Amino acid sequence: MRRHDPGRRDRIVEVTLDLIAEVGVAGVSHRGIAHRADVPLGSMTYHFDGMDDLLRTAFARFAEHFSASYAAHFAEARTHEEAIAAVVALVRDLCADAGARDNIVAYELYMLAARDPAYREITGRWMAVSRSELERWFPPDVARQLDALIEGFALHGALDVAPLERDVVASAVRKVVGV
Amino acid sequence: MRRHDPGRRDRIVEVTLDLIAEVGVAGVSHRGIAHRADVPLGSMTYHFDGMDDLLRTAFARFAEHFSASYAAHFAEARTHEEAIAAVVALVRDLCADAGARDNIVAYELYMLAARDPAYREITGRWMAVSRSELERWFPPDVARQLDALIEGFALHGALDVAPLERDVVASAVRKVVGV
DNA sequence: CACTCATGCGTACGATCGTACATAACCACC
DNA sequence: GGTGGTTATGTACGATCGTACGCATGAGTG
CATH class of the missing domain: 1.10.357.10 (Tetracycline Repressor, domain 2)
Structure with a gap:
């Protein structure tokens, strides 16, 4: 459980792009990204306003x-x-x-x-x-x-x-x- | 409930392609295809050996x-x-x-x-x-x-x-x- | 017309998904 | 050292998915 993690948002975006390359937009999920980026699931909806926002940002x-x-x-x-x-x-x-x-x-x-x-x-x-x-x-x-x-x-x-x-x-x- | 429906398999394939064009591979589902093709859900796994088989056929x-x-x-x-x-x-x-x-x-x-x-x-x-x-x-x-x-x-x-x-x-x- | 069996279908199960929200953890300030 | 407020997280809910399977059905046969 680590609370101080600057650049977490960036890491999520980065991982999202990696996963898109690997499994496609169809294959990405909040859970998959969270696991790969080593962040809790809650961070997904905290940093981004839903899946669409995340994809657009990425x-x-x-x-x-x-x-x-x-x-x-x-x-x-x-x-x-x-x-x-x-x-x-x-x-x-x-x-x-x-x-x-x-x-x-x-x-x-x-x-x-x-x-x-x-x-x-x-x-x-x-x-x-x-x-x-x-x-x-x-x-x-x-x-x-x-x-x-x-x-x-x-x-x-x-x-x-x-x-x-x-x-x-x-x-x-x-x-x-x-x- | 109609039992006699020759060409049902073909219709499913056709509808699958239509739906792929509309919502992408990511967006298609057995249920969506079945509804559009006006066939029961069970027909999906009956005529095709799972989603992958259907997509490959289509x-x-x-x-x-x-x-x-x-x-x-x-x-x-x-x-x-x-x-x-x-x-x-x-x-x-x-x-x-x-x-x-x-x-x-x-x-x-x-x-x-x-x-x-x-x-x-x-x-x-x-x-x-x-x-x-x-x-x-x-x-x-x-x-x-x-x-x-x-x-x-x-x-x-x-x-x-x-x-x-x-x-x-x-x-x-x-x-x-x-x- | 009755019987039978391959054909076809309704339904239910387990898994996974996105999302919301109560609550825990931290930090700044008194 | 308490304390209020911001930041972040664990968890649970409802929806949707693919798939399997018991059972209804109707055509073919006698």
Whole structure:
């Protein structure tokens, strides 16, 4: 029984995202999260106003973290060519094992957003970030096409339908960009 | 109380897919399906060996239906140019309201497949179909790139992030194909 | 028409869920 | 060292879930 536990709220959110990645939104429960985060069940309804509040908070944090990661890939780019390389690297990272977790969580969020406007607000902000990041380097239409391409490659990577060779990605990106 | 009801099994599967589209895999329940399909609860465990069996059956049928729809788009194509047009039309249909339902169900299936090998078998067969359909018209690498592009556009269409103009899709397809 | 048995169904059980709330634990201040 | 008020927690309730199973049912057979 420990009463002093700063950052407990944060830990709950963190654990929630981990569990979503493992068992999906469908599989998470107050009890499961509480056990994993090593907090009493009562903390769930104390820190969050019900399950929906918790999920929204978790996904909002996730989107923020993901947007930052997206932006980080382009942060170092100085030339057009480097921006293209950044897109390829982004796809590679999304397909990597480390990125797979984020990928899964992202699709869970998509599913919620497809049905609930409250979550669509989160995905909307996020997509605005990724779009604007792309538009710093490419014309609007090309940015939209690249966005779709990245998303598609990431999805196929997450389902490990095929090893997804680097050259195939790079070639597709170059064709869409038009160089 | 009606005893003679041929095709009841099929109706259950159909309703299951409808409900998955509406409330997601997480939201479906034996009782909900039974009520919607107008069958007694007992029919659920009578016709299917538990929830997992039902879901696998439903998704297998869905994949079959979806593969057929995919193939149908290319069935009429005679020239390379018509194949390109078919790809664009495919994306358009996937983003249309009618296709949105199928889209949602597909992503639900993806989520299951990402975690459970049993469902990966279903997605695997399906992707093999779409891939081979594309490879009838395009080189393997281009087929993979197109596949990703289609998937990405479909996803963005499902989240109605933007109206997704037809020209943007067509132009991207042409660039990837290389004409 | 009677009998029989595979087919199909109503119901109940145990588990798990989200949530609310009385109450315990702590801290600051007198 | 008491004490009031804030913070946090254990527990219990009602609902819902998947599943199993005894029994009703009606078609087929003689």
